[in-house]
Amino acid sequence: MVGYGNTKFTKDELPIESLLLESTKQVFDTTKNLSQDLIDGVIVSTNDNSKYLGAILSELSGIKPKISHTVEHLCSSGSSAVISGFSYIASGLADTVLVTGADKIGNPGQILKWDKSRGEYDRPIYWASMFTKAHKRQFSTTDEELAIVSAKNHKQAIDNPNAYSHKPYTISEIMNSKNVTDDLRILDCSYSCSGSSSILLTSEENVKKFTDEPIWISGIGQKTNSASFTKNELTTLSSTVTAANDAYKMAKTNPQEIDIAEIHDAFSVCELMAVEDLSLAKKNTGASYVRNLFNTENRKINPRGGLIGAGHPLGATGIAQIVEITQQLQNKAEKRQISNAKKGLIHNMSAAATSSTVLVLES
Amino acid sequence: MNKFETELKVGNFVTSECINCNKIVWPPSDYCDNCFKEVNWRKVSTDGTIIELSKQEDDVFCITEFENKIRVMGKLDAEIHMVKPGQTVKLNKCSFNGKSNFFFNLENGQ
Numbered sequence: 001m002v003g004y005g006n007t008k009f010t011k012d013e014l015p016i017e018s019l020l021l022e023s024t025k026q027v028f029d030t031t032k033n034l035s036q037d038l039i040d041g042v043i044v045s046t047n048d049n050s051k052y053l054g055a056i057l058s059e060l061s062g063i064k065p066k067i068s069h070t071v072e073h074l075c076s077s078g079s080s081a082v083i084s085g086f087s088y089i090a091s092g093l094a095d096t097v098l099v100t101g102a103d104k105i106g107n108p109g110q111i112l113k114w115d116k117s118r119g120e121y122d123r124p125i126y127w128a129s130m131f132t133k134a135h136k137r138q139f140s141t142t143d144e145e146l147a148i149v150s151a152k153n154h155k156q157a158i159d160n161p162n163a164y165s166h167k168p169y170t171i172s173e174i175m176n177s178k179n180v181t182d183d184l185r186i187l188d189c190s191y192s193c194s195g196s197s198s199i200l201l202t203s204e205e206n207v208k209k210f211t212d213e214p215i216w217i218s219g220i221g222q223k224t225n226s227a228s229f230t231k232n233e234l235t236t237l238s239s240t241v242t243a244a245n246d247a248y249k250m251a252k253t254n255p256q257e258i259d260i261a262e263i264h265d266a267f268s269v270c271e272l273m274a275v276e277d278l279s280l281a282k283k284n285t286g287a288s289y290v291r292n293l294f295n296t297e298n299r300k301i302n303p304r305g306g307l308i309g310a311g312h313p314l315g316a317t318g319i320a321q322i323v324e325i326t327q328q329l330q331n332k333a334e335k336r337q338i339s340n341a342k343k344g345l346i347h348n349m350s351a352a353a354t355s356s357t358v359l360v361l362e363s
Numbered sequence: 364m365n366k367f368e369t370e371l372k373v374g375n376f377v378t379s380e381c382i383n384c385n386k387i388v389w390p391p392s393d394y395c396d397n398c399f400k401e402v403n404w405r406k407v408s409t410d411g412t413i414i415e416l417s418k419q420e421d422d423v424f425c426i427t428e429f430e431n432k433i434r435v436m437g438k439l440d441a442e443i444h445m446v447k448p449g450q451t452v453k454l455n456k457c458s459f460n461g462k463s464n465f466f467f468n469l470e471n472g473q
Contacts, residue, residue, distance in 0.1 A: 116367065117390055119463045121424050121436040129417040130426060137415075137448070182418040182443070228390050230426055230434035234415055 002210035003031030003200030003215070004323040009164040009193045009311035010145055011105055016048045019102035020057045023196040028061075028096065031200055033209050036061065039200075041088050041097030042068040045081035046315035047109025048102070057100060067094055073135065074109050074350035075266065077101060078197070078318025079357040085201045086217055095203050101315040102196035109314040110192055112351055117230040125180050125189065126269040127229045127352040132183040134234035135269050137209060143185070145287035147174035149268035150187050150308050152294040157305025159308075159335035162320075164193045164311025188268040190307035197319035199326075215326045219251025219360030229352045233304070237270070237353035240277040244347070244358045248279075251360035253343060255279040258360075260299075260328050260338055261345040262321035265306040278358065303336045318348035318357065329363040366404050371459035376407045378433055389433045407433055407463035409454040411467060418443045427452055429469055437465025445469070 005026025007019060028034055042065045044053040054068030059106075067088060068298035071081035078101040087099035103109065105352055111122050118126065135141045151171050157163035168186055177187040200210070207214045221243035225231070232238075248254055255278060263278070265271040274284035280301070293301055302311050305322040307317060325344035327333040349356040379402035381389040381395035388395050388402050395402060404471040407429050414434060416425035423439040423446070439452065452467040 103417075115390075115461045117435045119465050120438075121435040126417075126424065126436065129419075130415045133417045134415050180419075186416075228434075230436060312419060 001199055001322070001326050002202050002207055003027045003034060004326055005030065005198040006162050006320060006323055007196045008162045009195035009313055012194050013104060014194055015106055016046060016050050016053065017060060018103055018192060019104070019196040020044060020053065020100050021060050023102070023198040024057060024061050024098065024100050024313065027198045027200050031210050039063050039096050039098050040066045041085060041094035043081045043085050043097060043099045044069060045077040045099065045101030045319065046069045046103055047072055047074065047077060047107045048104060050216060051109060053223070063098070072342065074112065075312070075314050076318055076348040076350040076355065076357045077315045078320070079148070079322070079346060079348040079359060080318070082199060082201070082322060083220055083222065083318065083357065085280040086220065088328070089201055089203050095206055096327050097201045098198065099201065099319060100196065100198040101319040103194070103313040103315040105192055107192060107314055112227065115228050117228045124266065125184055128189070128269065129181040129183045130234055131273070131352070132269040134300065136183065138235045139284050141272065141287055142170060145272070145291065146188055146268040147171045147185070148291050148294050149265060149271045150174045153265060153302050153306035153309040156299055156303055156336065157309025160304040160310055160319040162195070162276055163305045163309055164191060165305070165309050184267065189329045190266050190312040191254065193311035193313050193315045195313035197316040197321070197323055199319050199322055211277045213330045216330050216362050217359060218362045219247035219253065221246030221250065221358040222356070223260065224355035226354045227351065229354060232352055233352060235273070237273050237277045237356060239353050239356040240274060240347060240349060240358065243356040244278045247360050249305070251362070253360060257343050258345045259341040259343050260303060260325060261301055261337070261347065262304070262324055263302055263306065263347045264349045265302060265308050271301065271306065278345065278347060299338050301334060303338060305335065318346065321346045321348060322359065322361070325361050329361060365391065368459050370404070371457055371463055374457060376454060376457045376465070377404045378407050379403070381410050387430060388431050403423045411454060413446060413448050413452060415448055416429055416443065416446055425467065427465070435463065435465050437467055439467045441469050
């Protein structure tokens with residue numbers, strides 16, 4: 001990783017092309033020696049229905065790449081696109097790849113129409129309610145423990161200039177926020193919004209041309225169990241477990257060595273499940289682990305505010321997570337910076353964790 | 364519209380089943396996800412088991428499992444405090460209007 005860009009995440013209805021171009025421009029503005037002719041891959045990550053966006057972004061940016069196309073994989077489109085870029089470089093098909101993700105508020109990636117097993121309960125709040133109720137039932141998880149996730153991530157988002165929300169909420173305010181269902185409060189939900197994020201990837205031999213502080217992708221794990229939500233286990237993100245194990249193995253590391261992590265908190269319960277399924281916390285200690293982070297103001301998990309605090313423009317989210325960990329490992333995360341971060345993790349998942357991506361990054 | 368949806372539209376909850384290995388193929392599909400042979404379509408048993416449930420305003424909604432494999436979400440006609448996962452229910456009604464709609468009842472005496 002040798003360059004990046006981010007837009008602010010907002011409620012604005014902007015054209016998808018404008019969003020894509022905005023974070024791409026930042027990559028050019030902030031990466032030394034970068035010129036269009038050095039980029040031979042342009043990958044767009046989005047759930048937008050527009051066509052041919054890889055070529056459109058290339059043209060708008062003055063790039064004539066060898067490879068350009070779009071990657072769509074619902075909420076983990078961004079990390080999937082980065083893995084595609086990584087693979088082009090690793091295979092020798094490309095040397096330098098721009099990966100840009102964007103989505104608009106109200107994008108169509110929030111509902112998987114194909115999944116008829118969800119019946120009329122096809123919005124994410126319903127699988128989140130099933131996860132939350134099952135978690136409460138199995139682990140005696142309380143509404144307060146769930147609210148702590150949201151309180152922590154909203155608080156951390158205050159120091160993220162690109163976050164959708166800059167408002168702090170007390171645990172009590174979150175617990176008393178509107179009931180979306182009996183098991184889900186509105187402030188335990190992430191928000192779909194508009195936003196864009198970009199990453200510039202290059203091969204090892206090109207790194208020094210662009211930066212003195214490269215961040216390396218050392219581990220990749222991906223797993224797809226199904227597309228249908230109802231086939232899921234309800235108290236374990238099993239695709240995350242597999243993806244994490246593969247990523248740790250590839251990176252020759254283990255969860256104890258992870259200094260900082262961006263976790264896919266689409267809903268509060270997801271963070272409690274993910275910290276356990278990534279083995280950052282022991283099983284059935286996720287809630288106490290997160291409570292301790294909150295009480296000690298430790299930003300190890302979701303330093304930019306997570307999806308709940310920063311917002312969730314689906315195609316940009318995985319890339320924004322990678323940008324955050326890159327900044328943390330470069331010691332450039334300003335007010336969000338944690339000390340001495342050497343290894344970071346990204347967890348990005350789709351459709352109630354029917355699939356998951358885990359990346360390990362190192363300085 | 365596929366066979367599953369056309370049948371659901373007239374109130375029949377059907378599944379695909381492989382003609383070769385006799386496995387239920389779920390979610391419904393034109394070919395077996397094990398051997399890629401063709402499938403037959405048949406009605407699903409109306410006896411289901413609650414996997415998990417929650418409530419939105421006055422509606423109880425749940426995941427219900429049929430024949431140890433087929434899981435769908437639908438509306439349950441019951442007071443939520445009367446129901447637990449593992450409890451058996453009957454499929455009372457189903458329909459299709461672009462989305463699948465399933466309605467469950469508690470069995471008599473529960």
